[in-house]
Amino acid sequence: MKTLKIAAIPGDGIGKEVVPAAIDVLNTVSDIHGGLTFDFTSFPWSCEYYLEHNKMMPDDGMERLQDFDSIFLGAVGDSNLVPDHISLWGLLIKIRREFDQVINIRPAKVMSGVRSPFINPKDFDIVVVRENSEGEYSAIGGNIYNGEDELAIQNAVFSRKGTERVMRYAFELAAKRKKHVTSATKSNGITYSMPFWDKIFKEIAKEYPEISTDSQHIDALSAFFVTRPERFDVIVASNLFGDILSDLGAAIMGNIGIAPSANINVNGKYPSMFEPVHGSAPDIVGKGIANPIGQIWTAKMMLDHFGEEDLGNTLLTVIESVTNDGILTPDLGGKHSTKEVTNEIIKRLIAVDKKGVHSK
The missing domain is CATH 3.40.718.10 (Isopropylmalate Dehydrogenase)
Structure with a gap:
């Protein structure tokens, strides 16, 4: 059994909605795999944390993150609360720089059902x-x-x-x-x-x-x-x-809400960090309509990073089957909620597992 220790930082805005959604998907992936589990530890570091503590993370924050296998980030920034140069350099860029995440990877492809x-x-x-x-x-x-x-x-x-x-x-x-x-x-x-x-x-x-x-x-x-x-x-x-x-x-x-990215540490000394490209989208926070696909596709990139490319490809195929069938959030012209899109991805992952079409 391989257990991956993941530091989850939902961050600001819709990060607090899409990170839990993607964690639910990853836990389903774990159930399918049988030999892979995730141990998530959540950290509340965000602009709200800054207002309370006058810093984006505690003084020992980097030390606390160092022993994790990877970092799973949602979104950083809310200029209504904290100027962007403070929030970004105090959390996102701080992690990238101090953990030698020297390469950033961002894919872009035609996704079925996304205009x-x-x-x-x-x-x-x-x-x-x-x-x-x-x-x-x-x-x-x-x-x-x-x-x-x-x-x-x-x-x-x-x-x-x-x-x-x-x-x-x-x-x-x-x-x-x-x-x-x-x-x-x-x-x-x-x-x-x-x-x-x-x-x-x-x-x-x-x-x-x-x-x-x-x-x-x-x-x-x-x-x-x-x-x-x-x-x-x-x-x-x-x-x-x-x-x-x-x-x-x-x-x-067709939409920045579906785009994923990875910040890679190539020497293995520090964890890599995985985050969607989209921001915190404060205008839709709490409405239940945030697009979870960017975060879930980011989870696919994290699986690839750990050598689970078959599982990652299965997850992306399932995501595209959902979008192809028109199960979309409003930013993509659909009418479905964050939860509905996430639940459909989970349901189809389980269906794929029952057919025996998955890694290992």
Whole structure:
């Protein structure tokens, strides 16, 4: 029996609704598997916690999280309570940075029954592999002077180690998929970091002769996401470019509420963290209509991370069978509640189990 210790942080807003829903699904997956169990510990760290304690997590929060196998996060942020730069840097980004979660993975694909803004989406299936620790989001820079002379400097930092690491991850992932990697660059406009990025991409590509490659400037690449997304497989991008492309990927799927992501620690020293792309959506909190699919698809990515890819694929297939049959929350044009969508996924997982079509 394998038991995975999971730190659950529902966080803010609808995170408190979709994380319990996804936990119910994962516990059903555990029942199906027979040899896999989850031990969840919930932490109340959120903007409400900040108002009470003047911090997003306790001083020993990182130490308490360190021994878990992974972190399952809902949503962070409620600008009505706490400024976003405080909530994000006090919880989400703090975990990413201090636990060396150096790679962010965000898939985007045509999902059955979910209306894409495209007339003919042509079954695109993309994974954006984003460098998650440096690049344009480095905390190096500062402000000087006042008035009309006021000046802000933000330094982008690209290390060979970080750049090679994210590129190798992308190539290894592509080897399991359609064997193509696209590099997001802007070397015709950014003088130093992007030619450096391009140089290392060419070097790493030589290590994977079986993988085809191309390099696209970020402006053209963003346009191709809209006009020809089916041409792409794995895209490797810097922190900023990957952030933008992955949100665009969620948009072309039809709704950010279904998009998942993973923050990966590659050396095994710290836990990885899994979170949906969507925010806390304070406008629909408590209405029972939050879309649980982003969190449940995120659970699928967590299963993959632990080597349970068959179970993860079964879960995604079940999710798509539910959406294909029109069992959707209002954000997707449906009329079903969070609970109804979740319960239908659980019911169909159990039905699949009775047919004997599942891992191990």
